[in-house]
Amino acid sequence: MKISKTHRARAAAAMSLTAVLALTVTGCGDDGSGFAGGAGAEGDGKGKIVFWDNNGGVRTDIWKEIIAGFEKENPGIEVQYVGVAATEIQTKYDNAIQGGGLPDVGGVGAAMLAGLAAQGSLEPLEDRSADSSLDGELDPGMVEAMKAAGGSEAHTYNVPISANNGVLYYRTDLFKRAGLAAPATWDDFYKAAEKLSDPKKNRFGYTIRGGAGSIAQAMDAMYGQSGITSFWDAKGEKTTLDDPRNVAALEKYAALYKKVTPSADLNNDFIKMVAQYDSGTIGMVNHNLGSYQDHVTALGTARFRGVPQPIGVGGKRVQVSNPVDGLGLFKSSEHKAAAWKFIEYAASHEANSKFNEQAGLIPANIEAAKDPWVSRAEPTALAAKALTDGSTVTVQLPYYLPDWNGISKADNEPELQKVLLGRTSAKEFLTKMAGELNDAQAEWKEQQPSA
Incomplete structure (x- = not known):
């Protein structure tokens, strides 16, 4: 090849x-x-x-x-x-x-x-x-x-x-104190992030991933809100990544940075993000099943829950595939x-x-x-159920592209940081990354044997 x-x-x-x-x-x-x-x-x-x-x-x-x-x-x-x-x-x-x-x-x-x-x-x-x-x-x-x-x-x-599977972990004690219901929908998520935040007291409703691995988390939030269920168009040639609905979703999600999240999130990989959530008064974090035991060790099982990603458009839960x-x-x-x-x-x-x-x-x-x-293990059981009971649509990411790892990580993570900082628009970022993915898809298709 x-x-x-x-x-x-x-x-x-x-x-x-x-x-x-x-x-x-x-x-x-x-x-x-x-x-x-x-x-x-x-x-x-x-x-x-x-x-x-x-x-x-x-x-x-x-x-x-x-x-x-x-x-x-x-x-x-x-x-x-x-x-x-x-x-x-x-x-x-x-x-x-x-x-x-x-x-x-x-x-x-x-x-x-x-x-x-x-x-x-x-x-x-x-x-x-x-x-x-x-x-x-x-x-x-x-x-x-x-x-x-x-x-x-x-x-x-x-x-x-x-x-693995994406999980929204939330602090049950903080939600109860604020009179908030569990974050079942994206509207619930944004409402809770706002209500639980008081930056002057170092309290934040959410911790966002801005360092290594940030793009996968951002895509989960984008497709989860937009309700788009395929990574490619009907011809399998152009990615839906830069669809206007995804652009709008990323704009809303990126706007959380420093408003309801710590400023240190800009460079946080999952280890720092998880540690920050476990040690402070942060209301929610999106990660995956892999950090469940860390939360149990730090918080015990009574102070947090891990639930599937929020429900979005039309009562539908959409998530990107976790490898x-x-x-x-x-x-x-x-x-x-x-x-x-x-x-x-x-x-x-x-x-x-x-x-x-x-x-x-x-x-x-x-x-x-x-x-x-x-x-x-509740998050594991709920994740397994969500993947098999028909309640969740999974957007399959193109792991088969040899360039996928580079494009979706090192090549574009610094560009997403610019979006969080307001130096690049969500549209500019997604247009650039979509162009690279479209080129990689076209090259991959050229290499496939003829039917």
Whole structure:
């Protein structure tokens, strides 16, 4: 597959940084596949494998627990854990693809899957899955979501571990004190954000995400308010991102900054945003299931709730797709058999249930999703229900575009900050990003085989 202009530029820039990044070396050399990694080997099912956690620091403890269980069952395999922050994982993968040093196994979410697959760095996994204990044990929707995100009709490049979903967390104690009902609709949300705010007393109704990962949250608010249910027009050529209804929604949402939110929100990634919500007197925060346990630790279960995104136009709840997360096997691995054993173990009932209970996410393993803890964790149970009971329409984001991760994150997050600061209009921002997405979609379609 031809790699797009945007991705080539990003890869070239990444290569120049290789010398200053400390990478875990697992093998070098160029086998002609387009990345410095070699073709790898199956190995004998034993030895040392390297695992990169794509949410290091947040999921470190539970992954180390999973690894300990795996090593106990597989004494001939040692797993070296490397935690990489979610904000840095894309750059680290890109650098390792160009300069060598990919892990054997790595956390690869749907948003970055197509870009890695397009560079030839991932091993196809459909045959391994079909011949393993995982056959028929994983949620079909998550499996299909990963296959679609990889951008290939023939291959599956990832084994799903969990699914996430957008959640509106709100402080039940603050809402009760203010005489406010739960924020079930977007009108409720804006009313509460206003009423709970008193900047002079350092009280705010909402905390907005202005740093890394801000665009996905903003799109959730845009499509949720506009009620638009497709990311592309009927021909699949032009994005609806810059539709006037989305422009109006973003204008209203961005206007919250500094009026009912802290000024520090401009640079907050999810870690800082969540910590700010948990430690202060902020009424609401939009995040996802992944921060549920943080809120429980800080606030207990009586002072907050996590509910699905608000209802918008015509009583309809619309949200953007939250990516499925999973594990990929890298083609350069010299121990593919051992690496696959680790992936198979991590996706098994017991390990997958343990991981997702700690993370507060929806398990990919069908049996794990039936375990009692799922119904006890209210946000997880409500999210799973919303995704299956017909009450929610999900706008599917184009994770299959190799350039999606770059366009929707690093390339345009600074532009969204300009919108929050009032230096760029919502229309200008969305027009620019829509143009880049339309170009990426056209290039991707050109690369597809003729019917």
